[in-house]
Amino acid sequence: xxxxxxxxxxxxxxxxxxxxxxxxxxxxxxxxxxxxxxxxxxxxxxxxxxxxxxxxxxxxxxxxxxxxxxxxxxxxxxxxxxxxxxxxxxxxxxxxxxxxxxxxxxxxxxxxxxxxxxxxxxxxxxxxxxxxxxxxxxxxxxxxxxxxxxxxxxxxxxxxxxxxxxxxxxxxxxxxxxxxxxxxxxxxxxxxxxxxxxxxxxxxxxxxxxxxxxxxxxxxxxxxxxxxxxxxxxxxxxxxxxxxxxxxxxxxxxxxxxxxxxxxxxxxxxxxxxxxxxxxxxxxxxxxxxxxxxxxxxxxxxxxxxxxxxxxxxxxxxxxxxxxxxxxxxxxxx
Numbered sequence: 001x002x003x004x005x006x007x008x009x010x011x012x013x014x015x016x017x018x019x020x021x022x023x024x025x026x027x028x029x030x031x032x033x034x035x036x037x038x039x040x041x042x043x044x045x046x047x048x049x050x051x052x053x054x055x056x057x058x059x060x061x062x063x064x065x066x067x068x069x070x071x072x073x074x075x076x077x078x079x080x081x082x083x084x085x086x087x088x089x090x091x092x093x094x095x096x097x098x099x100x101x102x103x104x105x106x107x108x109x110x111x112x113x114x115x116x117x118x119x120x121x122x123x124x125x126x127x128x129x130x131x132x133x134x135x136x137x138x139x140x141x142x143x144x145x146x147x148x149x150x151x152x153x154x155x156x157x158x159x160x161x162x163x164x165x166x167x168x169x170x171x172x173x174x175x176x177x178x179x180x181x182x183x184x185x186x187x188x189x190x191x192x193x194x195x196x197x198x199x200x201x202x203x204x205x206x207x208x209x210x211x212x213x214x215x216x217x218x219x220x221x222x223x224x225x226x227x228x229x230x231x232x233x234x235x236x237x238x239x240x241x242x243x244x245x246x247x248x249x250x251x252x253x254x255x256x257x258x259x260x261x262x263x264x265x266x267x268x269x270x271x272x273x274x275x276x277x278x279x280x281x282x283x284x285x286x287x288x289x290x291x292x293x294x295x296x297x298x299x300x301x302x303x304x305x306x307x308x309x310x311x312x313x314x315x316x317x318x319x320x321x322x323x324x325x326x327x328x329x330x331x332x333x334x
Contacts, residue, residue, distance in 0.1 A: 001030060001101055003314055004081070006094035010065075011083040012074045017066040017121040023090070024050050024065060027097075027115055034101070036113070043117050043128045050115045054104060056134050057112030059325050060288055061096035063089040063142030063295070064119030064281060068303050082308040087297025089119075091309040092142035092317065095296060099321035111325065112136055114288075119281050122257050126281035129288075138328045139288035140321065141280060144297035144309075147316050148274040149324070152200050153293065155261035156279040157236050159228040159243060161186060163213070163251045167222040176220035180213050182248040183224040189246040190228065198233035201261060201275060205231045231277055233261050259283060266290060268327050294324060 013022040024040070028050055032038050036052040043049055053060075072084040081091065093115060100111045114132070116125035143150070163183040168176020187208060195204035206228060213224025232239065240255055247253050259279035267273060278299055282291050296317030297309040 001034065001094075001097050003094045003098040003318055004311060006030070006097060007081050007086065007091045007309070007314065008074060008076070010090035010094060011081060011086050014071045015065055015067055015085070016069045016071070017118055018047065020065045020117040021046055021048075024048050024115065024117070027052075027065075027093070031097070031113065039132065041128060041132050043125050047117045047125075049117060049125050049129055049132065051112060051132050053112040053134070054109040056110065057136040058110040058329060059138040059140065060112035060114050060136045061100060061140050061142065061321065062114035062116060062281070062285065062288070063092045063096060064116045064125065065090070065093065066117055066120050068120050072305055072307060080308040080310045081314075082306075084307060086307050087144045087309040088299070088302035088307065089142055089144070089295065091297060091314050092144065092295040095314055095317040096142055096321060098318045099325065102318065102322050103325060108325070108329065110136070110329070114139075116281060123259060123281050123284055126284035129285065135288045137289040139285050139291050140324060141282040141285065141291060141293045142295040143276070143278070143280045143293055144295050144299045144302055145274055145276060145293060146298055147294070147296050147313060147320055149267070149271040150276050150293035151264040151267050151273045152275040153262045153280060153282065154201050154204070154277045155232040155236070155283070156257070156259045157230045157232050157239070157255060158257040159190075159230065160254045160256055161226040161228070161251055163224045165220060165222050165224070165250060167215070168220045170218045170220060173220060177250065178220040179224040179250065180221040182250045183213065183226055185248045186246060186251045187226060190243055193242060193246065195230070196232070196234050196239070200263060201233040202277070204233050205277070231279075235260070262291070264292065268324070268331070271324075292324065292328075294320060
């Protein structure tokens with residue numbers, strides 16, 4: 001299948017997390033038509049993971065089909081395909097299909113394709129995929145790594161804060177309790193706490209992404225909320241305990257979403273490598289064998305109105321997927 005044509009078709013579809021069905025259906029039909037066996041795994045209502053293979057796979061290419069909102073329509077010029085999902089990760093999905101086809105044309109039919117839902121919000125598809133079969137000995141996860149082999153990635157921890165106070169006229173603050181004040185005190189303590197560093201992954205980072213609360217400037221706020229995202233570089237038990245200890249009275253804290261950090265155990269020789277600061281499904285796919293991460297495109301334009309993938313990078317991604325699969329399968333044979 002042509003990588004450009006398939007990228008265009010996928011990017012033209014609006015498939016935010018929770019509504020990935022159109023992209024799943026498109027790939028299902030295309031892969032069945034090309035002679036693949038296709039298995040659909042329900043994850044939640046109307047949402048399926050998709051596994052396709054010709055012969056029992058030794059190596060599986062995988063990426064996700066969901067995108068972040070808002071939708072950015074498909075456009076194209078001589079250099080690039082633009083639109084939501086073009087680099088994260090529909091162009092990657094198309095490159096993986098093209099690579100599997102090229103490998104099959106050369107006689108290597110032990111390649112699987114695994115397309116997942118939900119990566120952008122909790123990785124429910126990746127969690128469910130642990131029950132899918134058949135699985136291979138290697139899995140190559142697709143994320144925009146600028147066509148360099150990623151040997152490590154930071155994890156992420158979402159921290160939700162919910163402060164409860166008592167409304168009162170701001171002229172008589174002693175008659176109430178400001179949820180906003182309690183929330184801000186807690187946030188300041190959290191922002192001042194030391195964060196871990198790692199020789200490979202670098203420093204943890206913290207972003208206060210969402211703030212809300214209050215009813216009027218002359219009323220003590222009865223409720224206030226915030227969401228933080230921390231990019232993590234080590235197990236988080238101690239970090240979570242520290243954050244809970246920093247909560248002011250009236251502030252409750254939960255950790256609804258977490259993706260662990262990841263380090264490759266074996267690095268193939270001769271590859272240009274990188275370490276990325278974003279999280280992905282890869283840590284949840286250990287049941288699928290030895291894991292690697294590689295993909296065309298730049299994460300720096302993903303999730304933005306300028307999201308795009310250069311056509312030259314897309315073609316190069318196909319070549320690198322073929323080479324990495326060939327290298328890994330050759331090493332296994334040796």
